[in-house]
Amino acid sequence: MPNIVVQKFGGTSLSDTDRFKAVAKIIKDTSEKGKKVVAVVSAMAGETQRLIDLAKEVQEIPDPREYDALISSGEQVSVALLAMTLRNEKVNSKSYTAFQLGLRTDDYHGKARINSIDTKNILKDISADITPVITGFQGINEEGDITTLGRGGSDTSAVALAVALGAEECQIYTDVDGVYTTDPNVYEKAKKIDKLTFEEMLELSSLGAKVLQIRSVEFASKYNMPIRVKSSFTNNEGTLINGEENMEDALISGVTHTSDDAKLTIRKVPDIPGIAAKILDPISSQGIEVDIIIQNVSEDKTTDFTFTVKREKSQETKNILSNLSKEFGGGEIELNEDISKVSLVGVGMKSHAGVAATMFKTLADKNINIEMISTSEIKISVVVKEDLAHEAVKSLHDAFNLEK
Amino acid sequence: MPNIVVQKFGGTSLSDTDRFKAVAKIIKDTSEKGKKVVAVVSAMAGETQRLIDLAKEVQEIPDPREYDALISSGEQVSVALLAMTLRNEKVNSKSYTAFQLGLRTDDYHGKARINSIDTKNILKDISADITPVITGFQGINEEGDITTLGRGGSDTSAVALAVALGAEECQIYTDVDGVYTTDPNVYEKAKKIDKLTFEEMLELSSLGAKVLQIRSVEFASKYNMPIRVKSSFTNNEGTLINGEENMEDALISGVTHTSDDAKLTIRKVPDIPGIAAKILDPISSQGIEVDIIIQNVSEDKTTDFTFTVKREKSQETKNILSNLSKEFGGGEIELNEDISKVSLVGVGMKSHAGVAATMFKTLADKNINIEMISTSEIKISVVVKEDLAHEAVKSLHDAFNLEK
Numbered sequence: 001m002p003n004i005v006v007q008k009f010g011g012t013s014l015s016d017t018d019r020f021k022a023v024a025k026i027i028k029d030t031s032e033k034g035k036k037v038v039a040v041v042s043a044m045a046g047e048t049q050r051l052i053d054l055a056k057e058v059q060e061i062p063d064p065r066e067y068d069a070l071i072s073s074g075e076q077v078s079v080a081l082l083a084m085t086l087r088n089e090k091v092n093s094k095s096y097t098a099f100q101l102g103l104r105t106d107d108y109h110g111k112a113r114i115n116s117i118d119t120k121n122i123l124k125d126i127s128a129d130i131t132p133v134i135t136g137f138q139g140i141n142e143e144g145d146i147t148t149l150g151r152g153g154s155d156t157s158a159v160a161l162a163v164a165l166g167a168e169e170c171q172i173y174t175d176v177d178g179v180y181t182t183d184p185n186v187y188e189k190a191k192k193i194d195k196l197t198f199e200e201m202l203e204l205s206s207l208g209a210k211v212l213q214i215r216s217v218e219f220a221s222k223y224n225m226p227i228r229v230k231s232s233f234t235n236n237e238g239t240l241i242n243g244e245e246n247m248e249d250a251l252i253s254g255v256t257h258t259s260d261d262a263k264l265t266i267r268k269v270p271d272i273p274g275i276a277a278k279i280l281d282p283i284s285s286q287g288i289e290v291d292i293i294i295q296n297v298s299e300d301k302t303t304d305f306t307f308t309v310k311r312e313k314s315q316e317t318k319n320i321l322s323n324l325s326k327e328f329g330g331g332e333i334e335l336n337e338d339i340s341k342v343s344l345v346g347v348g349m350k351s352h353a354g355v356a357a358t359m360f361k362t363l364a365d366k367n368i369n370i371e372m373i374s375t376s377e378i379k380i381s382v383v384v385k386e387d388l389a390h391e392a393v394k395s396l397h398d399a400f401n402l403e404k
Numbered sequence: 405m406p407n408i409v410v411q412k413f414g415g416t417s418l419s420d421t422d423r424f425k426a427v428a429k430i431i432k433d434t435s436e437k438g439k440k441v442v443a444v445v446s447a448m449a450g451e452t453q454r455l456i457d458l459a460k461e462v463q464e465i466p467d468p469r470e471y472d473a474l475i476s477s478g479e480q481v482s483v484a485l486l487a488m489t490l491r492n493e494k495v496n497s498k499s500y501t502a503f504q505l506g507l508r509t510d511d512y513h514g515k516a517r518i519n520s521i522d523t524k525n526i527l528k529d530i531s532a533d534i535t536p537v538i539t540g541f542q543g544i545n546e547e548g549d550i551t552t553l554g555r556g557g558s559d560t561s562a563v564a565l566a567v568a569l570g571a572e573e574c575q576i577y578t579d580v581d582g583v584y585t586t587d588p589n590v591y592e593k594a595k596k597i598d599k600l601t602f603e604e605m606l607e608l609s610s611l612g613a614k615v616l617q618i619r620s621v622e623f624a625s626k627y628n629m630p631i632r633v634k635s636s637f638t639n640n641e642g643t644l645i646n647g648e649e650n651m652e653d654a655l656i657s658g659v660t661h662t663s664d665d666a667k668l669t670i671r672k673v674p675d676i677p678g679i680a681a682k683i684l685d686p687i688s689s690q691g692i693e694v695d696i697i698i699q700n701v702s703e704d705k706t707t708d709f710t711f712t713v714k715r716e717k718s719q720e721t722k723n724i725l726s727n728l729s730k731e732f733g734g735g736e737i738e739l740n741e742d743i744s745k746v747s748l749v750g751v752g753m754k755s756h757a758g759v760a761a762t763m764f765k766t767l768a769d770k771n772i773n774i775e776m777i778s779t780s781e782i783k784i785s786v787v788v789k790e791d792l793a794h795e796a797v798k799s800l801h802d803a804f805n806l807e808k
Contacts, residue, residue, distance in 0.1 A: 017461035051481065057421035059488040066491070069499050070484035073477045077455065080474035084463040087470070095473050099503050100548050144504050 004126065004167040005035045008136060008158035011045040012175040013232035014078055017085070023232055024085040026173070027131060031091065036126045038165060039133040040158040041082055043074025064109035068138075068148045072098075075135035075154075083133045093131040096121065098138040098146065103157070105139035105147045112139055112147035114156070117164040134161065152213030159216045163223040170225055172212050173232040178239030179204065179211060181254045181402040187394045189403040193253055196241045200253050201227075203345040203379040217241065251348035251355065252400040257389040258341045261291065262314035263371070264307060266321050267331030271303040278328075279305055282320050288313045292341065292374040292381060302330075306372065308383065311337055339371065340389035343381040344396060356380050362399040368392050408530065408571040409434060412444040412540060412562035416579040417636035418482055419449040421489070427636055428489040430577070431535060435495065440530045442569060443537045444562040445486055447478025468513030472542070472552045476502075479539035479558075487537045497535040500525065502542040502550065507561070509543035509551045516543055516551035518560070521568040538565065556617030563620045567627040574629055576616050577636040582643030583608065583615060585658045585806040591798045593807040597643050597657055604657050605631075605645045607749040607783040621645065655752035655759065656804040661793040662745045665695065666718035667775070670725050671735030672706040682732075683709055686724050692717045696745065696778040696787065706735075710776065712787065715741055743775065744793035747785040748800060760784050766803040772796050 007030065009023050027037045042048075051071045055062045079095035086093035102118030125132045136154025139147045149156050155172055162170035177192050179201070184190040196204070198221035205214045211229050220227050221243065230238030269275055280290055293307040309317050314335055321333045349355040359380055363370060368391065372383035384392055397403065411434065413427050431441045446452075455475045459466045483499035490497035506522030529536045540558025543551045553560050559576055566574035581596050583605070588594040600608070602625035609618045615633050624631050625647065634642035673679055684694055697711040713721050718739055725737045753759040763784055767774060772795065776787035788796055801807065 017458060020462055054421060054481075054485055055488060058424055058485055059492040063488055063491050066484045066487045066497075066499055069501075070481060070488070073480040073484075076477040076480065077458070077474060080470045080477075081458055081462055083470045084459060084467055084474070087467050088463040093470075095470055097473075 003035050004038060004162075004165050005030060006038045006040060006158050006162040006165065006167045006170045007173060008040040008154055008171065009042065009082075009173045009232060010154065010175075011042045011047070013173050014041060014043075014082075015045040017081070019232070020081055020085040021089075023082065023173070024089050024091065026232060026235055027086060028089050028091050031131065037131050038122060038126070038161060038167070039082060039131060040136045040154060040161060041075065041078040041133060042136050042154040043071075043078055047074035047077070065145050068109045069146045072135070072138040072146050072148055075137050079133045079135050086131055086133070091131055092129060093133055094125055096132055096134045098135055099140045099144065101134055103134075103139045103160075105141055105149070107141045107145075107147070109145075109147055111150040112141070114139060114149070114160045117161060119161075119164050122161075122165065150213075150215075152216075155213040155216035156219055159219045159223075159225055159227065162225050163219070167225070169228055170220065171228045171230055171238075172216075173230050174211050175231060175233060176211055176229075177231045177234060177236050178229045179241075179254070182256065182393050182397050186257070186390050187397050189394075189397060191403050193239050194237070196239060196253055197245055197347050198241060198243055199378055200345055200347055201241045203343070203376070204254050204256055245347050250346060251352055252344050252346035252402060253348075254345050255393050255396045255400070255402065256343045256345065257393050259386060259389070260311045261308045261339055261341050261383075262311040262317075262335060262337045263339050263383060264309065264314065264317055264321060264336075265334040266305045266325055267334070268302040269305055269325070269328055269330040271301050275303070275328075276305070279321070279324060280307075282324065283309075283317055286316065286320065288317055292372050292383065294372055308339070308341065308372070338386050339383050340386040340392075341381050341383050342389055342392045342396070343379055344400070345379045347378050349380070350377055358399060359396060362395050363392055366391060366395050368395075407439050408442060408566075408569050409439045410442045410444060410562050410566040410569070410571045410574045411577060412558055412575065413446065413486075413577045413636060414558065414579070415446045415449040415451070417577050418445060418447075418486075421485070423636070424485055424489045425493075427486065427577070428493050428495065430636060430639060431490060432493050432495050435535065441535055442526060442530070442565060442571070443486060443535060444540045444558060444565060445479065445482040445537060446540050446558040447475075447482055451478035451481070469549050472513045473550045476539070476542040476550050476552055479541055483537045483539050490535055490537070495535055496533060497537055498529055500536055500538045502539055503544045503548065505538055507538075507543045509545055509553070511545045511549075511551070513549075513551055515554045516545070518543060518553070518564045521565060523565075523568050526565075526569065554617075554619075556620075559617040559620035560623055563623045563627075563629055563631065566629050567623070571629070573632055574624065575632045575634055575642075576620075577634050578615050579635060579637060580615055580633075581635045581638060581640050582633045583645075583658070586660065586797050586801055590661070590794050591801050593798075593801060595807050598641070600643060600645045600657055601649055601751050602645060602647055603782055604749055604751055607747070607780070608658050608660060649751050654750055655756055656748050656750035656806060657752075658749050659797050659800045659804070659806065660747045660749065661797050663790065663793070664715045665712045665743055665745050665787075666715040666721075666739060666741045667710060667712050667743050667787060668718065668721055668725060668740075669708055669710040669738040670729055671708050671738070673709055673729070673732055673734040675705050675707040679707070679732075680709070683725070683728060684711075686728065687713075687721055690720065690724065692721055696776050696785065698776055712743070712745065712776070742790050743787050744790040744796075745785050745787050746793055746796045746800070747783055748804070749783045751782050753784070754781055762803060763800060766799050767796055770795055770799050772799075 083093040083095040105112035136157040226242040487497040487499040509516035540561040630646040
């Protein structure tokens with residue numbers, strides 16, 4: 001239905017009963033504007049962590065089925081409390097858990113994927129002017145076991161519901177005003193972005209991950225469901241993320257940096273066809289994601305092969321490479337954890353030449369050495385020393401006038 | 405199956421993860437003795453109260469459906485945590501909520517009654533040496549809404565499961581060793597009772613209510629399911645409650661007193677047939693339970709009518725009586741809240757004359773005046789001034805040698 005709006009409220013928006021009252025007011029105000037609100041909620045702030053801590057105390061490696069049953073209970077508390085808060089505000093409301101709704105997932109505990117949502121009860125409620133309040137984060141599998149969708153999974157629940165209901169928008173309420181041009185803790189000139197494309201949001205993941213789960217953006221992009229990231233504290237306009245590109249799109253929408261990457265180099269491997277696959281296969285088969293990859297052209301029939309992985313996987317990767325190097329008769333392995341990936345993102349750069357040149361010149365002027373470069377249609381990433389990352393972000397933020 | 409034992413653990417037995425480990429050990433030990441354990445658990449100590457407090461903060465008169473959804477979440481935490489603790493002890497285990505099990509109730513939120521239990525999954529688990537851990541206190545109605553069975557309802561869940569499974573015994577684990585001859589806080593000579601009949605347990609409700617829900621005893625009596633009240637802290641033999649009476653049954657099993665009763669007298673009502681019903685109907689129609697009732701024989705065509713109610717209902721009852729008295733042309737209403745009902749309970753008194761005489765003489769010797777008397781086959785109750793109740797209990801405990 002065109003006038004349905006899904007509103008999702010995260011844990012920080014539900015930290016105590018005063019916050020529940022604030023959230024109820026947002027829902028009431030939206031309803032009074034003629035919208036049909038379907039609410040999706042997370043556990044109260046701190047609750048999921050409390051349950052995880054309890055689990056750790058009783059079982060070293062938690063049983064996945066029981067772990068999901070445990071940590072999904074926090075959402076049940078939230079839906080009931082919010083339905084009661086709404087009723088106290090004279091908004092007729094009804095809470096649903098995943099099993100009551102019929103939100104079915106596959107069997108992967110802790111990272112389940114949604115298979116189907118039964119919207120029958122919700123549509124009935126909406127017709128009867130009842131506001132449904134639905135547990136995020138959880139589902140049930142075919143056996144009726146409770147599953148969870150992974151950290152931040154409530155965002156995906158919300159988008160999936162919005163898609164299933166044909167909602168006009170999925171609003172993700174959090175404790176910040178939206179997505180910013182860069183981390184405001186790094187650069188005080190960071191500015192809220194009004195509008196992003198799905199692609200930009202995906203490329204800005206390291207900024208975006210703080211406000212919404214990236215998987216939910218992929219989901220929204222697939223079904224072209226607009227997402228609006230808003231603050232439940234200010235209820236300002238927030239950041240709208242949708243599939244629309246247009247002429248006025250900014251050249252650059254944001255600049256990000258990472259602090260959890262590591263760079264590995266394997267020296268003097270034989271420069272033969274298929275060598276990249278031979279090196280990367282054993283790494284990805286361990287579930288380690290490789291990010292930027294560089295292979296230099298060689299003169300002496302050997303090559304240096306360099307790539308980045310998440311820092312927590314760096315030692316494991318190094319061990320795999322050491323074994324490979326012995327096998328190939330390659331050289332030594334270098335591991336460097338003192339790096340940061342700084343990225344410029346913007347759909348505008350598709351149609352503008354010179355973004356890369358400006359980026360490299362800006363960094364050169366600051367004497368920031370570029371160790372690796374990777375480009376896509378709407379993103380340019382460079383790897384620099386980690387202690388220079390903040391300076392790089394600030395200088396690029398200035399160079400591309402992002403505070404405007 | 406004959407070797408199934410249902411073990412129910414209350415909140416005080418599950419106050420922290422160390423207690424979960426102690427409970428897991430009890431289950432493991434029982435299993436190693438060849439029994440098939442089915443566990444039923446309450447919420448962790450304090451958890452239900454925490455949820456009730458949250459509810460009060462958001463809605464003045466909580467919506468019954470949402471209130472049940474809220475307060476039943478604590479049991480879900482307990483079952484998952486206990487299943488994990490058992491698995492850590494190498495006991496294969498699986499948790500069930502009411503909806504996963506199929507524990508169906510009627511629609512009375514907050515005081516639902518169990519209609520049926522689907523034992524299919526439990527029996528399958530038992531055959532596969534899996535210990536099922538089941539949420540007490542909760543059920544689902546026909547619409548799939550969560551219901552709760554009332555305070556202490558987990559005991560009823562446990563007995564109902566034991567009946568449905570044809571278990572050999574339902575063990576209620578709590579924080580005391582069993583049922584005592586009187587409240588140990590009132591008289592230090594109070595002694596644990598080894599064996600009681602269902603009828604005695606029901607009559608001892610004011611003692612028993614501290615260790616198990618009286619409704620569960622009615623349920624067990626109806627289906628002749630033995631209950632054993634035990635401490636999860638000591639795991640001593642506890643008190644066995646069953647349907648067997650035998651020659652060696654003690655004359656008196658216990659002595660109780662109340663501290664929440666009030667006595668009301670309506671003076672000079674016309675002594676006509678049906679007057680008792682005319683007085684009591686408007687009271688019971690307000691949901692007020694009347695306990696001991698005395699109507700004196702009159703000489704002047706009027707009578708004094710006296711009865712007791714719970715103290716919290718005394719003012720409401722007085723108002724009803726005042727209106728009635730005006731209607732009848734009766735006399736004034738006296739309310740006395742300074743009373744206590746002291747009761748002797750024992751199946752043995754069925755076959756022994758003289759219990760009442762000994763009781764009255766004992767109290768007389770202590771100069772304790774008896775204001776009302778009520779008798780049944782296995783109970784004699786007297787109403788005395790409240791500040792004399794403890795002395796009455798002690799002297800009766802001595803007179804009938806209950807410490808032996």
